[in-house]
Amino acid sequence: MTAHLPVLIVVLPLAAAVIVPLISLASAKAAFAVACLTLAAAAVASCKALSHVLAHGALRYELGGWAPPWGIEYVVDPLSGGVAALIALIAVCVVVYAGPQVNGGSSARGGMFHGLFLLLVTGLLGIVLTGDMFNLYVFLEISSLAAYALLASGGIRGTVATFRYLIVGTIAATFYLLGTGYLYALTGTLNMADMAVRLTAVMDTRAYGVAVVLIVIGLAIKAALFPLHGWLPDAYTYAPAPVTGFIAAVMAKVSAYALFRVLYFVTPAEGASAQALMLLGWVSVIAVLAGSILAMAQQDIRRMLAYSSVGQMGYIVLGFALGTPAALIGSLLHLFGHAVMKGCLFLAVGGIRWRTGIYRISDYAGMGRRMPLTMAAFVVAALAMIGLPPTLGFFSKWYLLSGAVEAGAWLFVIALVLSSLLGIVYFFRVFEFAYLKAPEAGQPTPPRQELPLHMLAPILVLTAAVLVFGLLNQQVVGGIIRHALPGALAP
Amino acid sequence: MSHYPLLAVLVSLLAAGAILLSDRRPNVREAWTFVAAAVKFLLVVSMLPTVLAGGVIEATYAELLPGWSLHLRADLFGLIFALLAAGLWILTSIYSVGYMRAGHYTHQTGYFASFAVCLSATMGIAFAGNLITFFLFYEMLTLATYPLVVHDRTEEAVAAGRKYLAYTLGAGQLLLLAIVAIAVLAPGAAFQPGGFLMGKAPLGVLGLVFVLGLIGVGAKAAIMPLHSWLPAAMVAPTPVSALLHAVAVVKAGTFGCLRLVHYVFGVDLLRAMGADTVLAVAAALTILLASVRALGEQNLKRRLAYSTVSQLSYIVLGAALGSTAAVAGAMFHIVAHGFMKITLFFCAGAIYVKTHKLEIPDLAGLGRQMPITFGAFTLGALGLAGTPLFVGFISKWNLGMGALQSGQAVFLAVFVASGILNFAYFFPIVYTAFFGRPGQAMRFDEVGAALWAPLAATAVVSLILGIYPNAGLQFYHLAWSAAESVMAGAGQALAGGGTP
Known part of the structure; x- marks a missing residue:
């Protein structure tokens, strides 16, 4: 069995x-x-x-x-x-x-x-x-096609946003397929383990370099790494709540996983992949900052969260680029943590829209009283996104920071700290509206409208996970993540 | 393994949950606060004999980071802070109930719940055995205080809340950076009297780490120029200003400052880096400038806020001077200033509840209307100015002695000058209240007992501690023992040549 x-x-x-x-x-x-x-x-x-x-x-x-x-x-x-x-x-x-x-x-x-x-x-x-490299492509397309259909079911604006995503996503998949074709031509194999052995012999060829570039671009588009993120905010904003909750939580993460798998387990450590990682490092610094700044400028809470995701993908790729054990642990822990936190946030925000029709941040006045449990979950997950202890988000940031400090990558350190500060700004803006602003005078106080149990329970489970896995992060790190590091870095 | 420190942290956290659930029944809700305050105080006091006998009470829980667990430990210094906060929470709770009900405030459930969480965080800070535990509770305190600062929900309160968050969370990120760096240099190190960083890295690197960490704790300790959130936060209800801005939050900053200087870096390392002079000068300037600034404030609470800024830097200066008497004085001043300043804030709140006046010229003649309040105010003011027989004198004496022991007599002059300035900005208030000519005749009309009893109690305590500094909870003894252990640790670190 x-x-x-x-x-x-x-x-x-x-x-x-x-x-x-x-x-x-x-x-x-x-x-x-x-x-x-x-x-x-x-x-x-x-x-x-x-x-x-x-x-x-x-x-x-x-x-x-x-x-x-x-x-x-x-x-x-x-x-x-x-x-x-x-x-x-x-x-x-x-x-x-x-x-x-x-x-x-x-x-x-x-x-x-x-x-x-x-x-x-x-x-x-x-x-x-x-x-298998080609099989990965097949599954990439299966997941994408299913995602297009799901995202498009969110009304006319969702359909337009999805059409854009369809075009961009198809281009990304094609990049990946081309890159895989080059590698197949060079090595005659599609099996990842086999390819990893055979690639060392051909790592100086120009074709190998081109293949790495194509694969990295393809997967970076899928992972919505700035500046290839253009499809993401609209797609996330106009889709039905459960769809966004799931896709925002794991879909870009899976592309980041594929990037990690290819760059650390298939291609040789030196040469083109090392250069690609260095470039990705610089790009991800910009992504971390740009995502946070764009998030601050949003009026629609779903778009705010979407741009925040763009920034957070930068965190994950930044750790890959640093490549030290601490940084990779940070990336993988953040891959896990961000999935839980962002899933929780999108489900909460989607639930609020489903219940009250409200999605603009300025309309959130009094939400803390209308939907206290949902908003409490939102607050916990948001604090985790900012990276305050003892949540999961704090510990992934800790590992990323210590990886960056060990490597002496001060620019990365500054970017991580700045991004937390910007996160404080855009999340506390929501808190201020939800808890401190009274609903407009003259309006009757809206009644308590908590979500039904089947919607609330998943949100609360994810919230609890943010806290519990924060306190127990050593079990996750020591028990799973350390064993998941590439061979040379594993204990 | 003893779980007392953890219990002391948890009791008010659990109470916060119970308070939220008793939203609709105010008397039950307040009962939770009092039960938690009493249990917490008893728990903390029960640790006193062991710690006085030279023991530590500690336990480690979940491993948070490699080598760094959630480590709670009651040592001499931590217990000073914990005793102070737990003791004053009881009095503040009585006062809070009287104040919030007399003022017909809304959102009282959130208020009392946040208050309880703040006390949990304060206990956690006091008992933190390593930097990660300290940071965890330090950030928790910031977050739990935010709802209290913005309690009134006015534009002004929201703006003050933003300022508060910008300073404290911003500084918190720098503190985090310093802690990450320390974790890389000395993985898994616990707080250690005399410090543990000597020889771990070149002085330049350690200097940078020190500056980052100092900004981190210095923002809460309101060292100039990181102080401006404190006067702004005076918009909060007065009991909040009293406990959190004279005791818990700002003292957490100075407590962290002492921990950082004497339990992480060590005074010898500080001197090797030259950071002791920098820190001492910054603290001395804060003492003087904030006192001058206090002279110019006409609002009572804002004047008290600047007085706090000034007095907190006594503690920082004592930490920087680094001789036994100076450190003992600094640690004792955490207690002394706590009792004296909370008296003054309680008085300000009582005046506000009764008369809705806080501008100093409007207080004319109120001393005859509210003799208990203004009597207590006078005692507190005398203490803060460092008059003999008051608790403020004990700490100032030790700080002055410490300045001489360190061979830096100029700082003795700073303490003396500050004492004069204290008289200059407090005594016009006392004079106006008792001898000013009011517009109408004044009759005896004191506030309710829930308001005057706590402030009378703290005023009396600051008088008793001034005469018998070891009375009751042995604060003076604790401070001296802690200072001596720090000095002994520093000696060992130096003798060991910095090897771990």
């Missing part, structure tokens, strides 16, 4: 993605239940695989019995297992939040939503677990 876990994690949601829309024609509730159970099963399977891997070493699965390097291989190592568990667990939270009737639509539309959502999760889990 354990031997089949790597493929089960991917196949379960894939199968359910086909069945759920059909079931929904009969019963929306049944379809919802199947979707929930499938994702829960995927989450259990990935956690089980992760704990197995941590105890006994990487799990490899040969798809269809074809041995690598010819066949496609699925690999669960501490890195991919950890990210897969994160995706699956957040997916469970989001599907519960979405509930059986998404946006009050018909049951058939609800079924389509759940089907597409399962397909998106399949794609993301596939990207993480595959050990």
